[in-house]
Amino acid sequence: MIILNVFLCRVVRRSRRILSGIFLTGLFVLTACTDYVGQIDDQIDEFNVCARAREESKILIADYYVDPSSVFKGEFEDPRDNHVYKTVTIGAQTWMAENLNYKTDGSYCYNDDEKYCKKYGRLYTWAAAMDSAGVYSTNGEGCGYEKVCSPKYPVQGICPVGWHLPTMDEWESFSSKDSYILLAGIYFNDEFDDVGLEAYIWSSTELDGRTAVYWGLDDRNITDLHGVPKGAGLSVRCVKDGP
Numbered sequence: 460m461i462i463l464n465v466f467l468c469r470v471v472r473r474s475r476r477i478l479s480g481i482f483l484t485g486l487f488v489l490t491a492c493t494d495y496v497g498q499i500d501d502q503i504d505e506f507n508v509c510a511r512a513r514e515e516s517k518i519l520i521a522d523y524y525v526d527p528s529s530v531f532k533g534e535f536e537d538p539r540d541n542h543v544y545k546t547v548t549i550g551a552q553t554w555m556a557e558n559l560n561y562k563t564d565g566s567y568c569y570n571d572d573e574k575y576c577k578k579y580g581r582l583y584t585w586a587a588a589m590d591s592a593g594v595y596s597t598n599g600e601g602c603g604y605e606k607v608c609s610p611k612y613p614v615q616g617i618c619p620v621g622w623h624l625p626t627m628d629e630w631e632s633f634s635s636k637d638s639y640i641l642l643a644g645i646y647f648n649d650e651f652d653d654v655g656l657e658a659y660i661w662s663s664t665e666l667d668g669r670t671a672v673y674w675g676l677d678d679r680n681i682t683d684l685h686g687v688p689k690g691a692g693l694s695v696r697c698v699k700d701g702p
Contacts, residue, residue: 530547530548530549530636531547531548532545532546532547532548532556533545533546533547533548533553534546535555535619535622537561537619538619538620539561539619540561540562542560542561544556544557544559545557546699547636547639549633549636551701552629552632552633552698552699553698553699554633554639554696554697554698554699555622555696555697555698556639557580557641558579558580558581558641558643558660558694558695558696559580559581559583559617559618559694559695559696559697560576560577560580560581561581561617561619562581563583563587563594563617564587564592565583565584565586565587566581566582566583566584566587566617566692567581567582567583567646567651567692568581568582569582569643569644569646569651569654570651570654575643575654578641579641579642579643579644579654579694580641580643580694580695581694581695582643582644582645582646582692582693582694583617583661583692583693583694583695584604584689584690584691584692585602585603585604585661585665585671585689585690585691585693586602586603586604586689587617588616588617588624588661588663588693588695589602589603589610589614589616589617589624589663590614590615590616590617591603591606595615595616595617595618595620596614596615596616597611598610598611598612598613598614598615598616599614599615599616599624599663602614602665603689604668604669604688604689604690605668605669606668607665607667607668608665610663612626612663613626613663613700614663616663616695617695618695618697619697621699621700622697622698622699622700623663623697623698623699623700624661624662624663624695624697624698625662625663625674625696625697625698626662626663626664627662627664627672627684628664629662629698630660630662630672630674630684631684633674640658640676641658641694642654642655642656642657642658642676642677642678643658643659643694644656644657644659645657645659645691645692645693646691646692646693647687647688647691647692655678656677656678657675657676657677657678658674658675658676658677658694659673659674659675659687659691659693659694660673660674660675660693660694660695660696661673661693661694661695662674662684665689666686669688669689670686670687670688670689671686671687671689672684672685672686673685673686673687673693
């Protein structure tokens with residue numbers, strides 16, 4: 460796996476801010492964006508603006524063929540709050556078919572409105588997603604902002620027992636159907652944005668003390684992997700532990 464530490468543009472529509480992600484791929488060598496304006500400050504609160512987006516890195520959902528006979532739908536009840544989640548088994552992996560909606564410190568409803576949590580699930584900081592306080596397990600304990608950690612995989616994090624936060628590699632092998640992904644938006648720099656336009660879902664893979672990997676999907680069915688500050692609020696999608 461080659462990680463290219465190149466900041467690439469991700470223009471978030473209907474917003475004044477720009478998210479610039481770190482693109483990860485083992486298949487291509489990208490040409491870095493050249494027309495940068497300004498610098499990333501020490502708090503990673505502002506991002507450079509590029510003139511060209513990552514056209515070479517686009518992957519269409521339609522490129523993934525999923526054999527319908529390998530897809531099985533089910534349900535799972537989280538014993539912590541009795542919330543019932545739809546699940547989907549695609550090949551050898553069983554995923555929650557809904558975003559996690561378990562309330563904890565470091566989590567938010569979009570626009571602080573409970574109706575969005577009911578539809579889209581909650582948005583979590585990376586520390587909350589990883590359960591850095593070690594409330595539910597110790598595998599992600601101490602993993603938070605400005606802390607480089609060495610989690611023990613799989614990381615249960617905020618997921619129920621028997622489930623875990625996906626790694627970057629699990630997201631890369633994820634055969635997606637867009638009907639299972641909710642465009643729940645993001646909480647970033649004290650603003651909520653992009654609901655109905657973008658999905659941002661945490662992985663348990665970090666890049667450095669301030670940045671972790673997320674899996675993204677937009678309303679054009681384009682999916683990618685990027686880096687984002689750990690303090691941002693993103694969705695969580697749990698995957699079932701293997702045998």
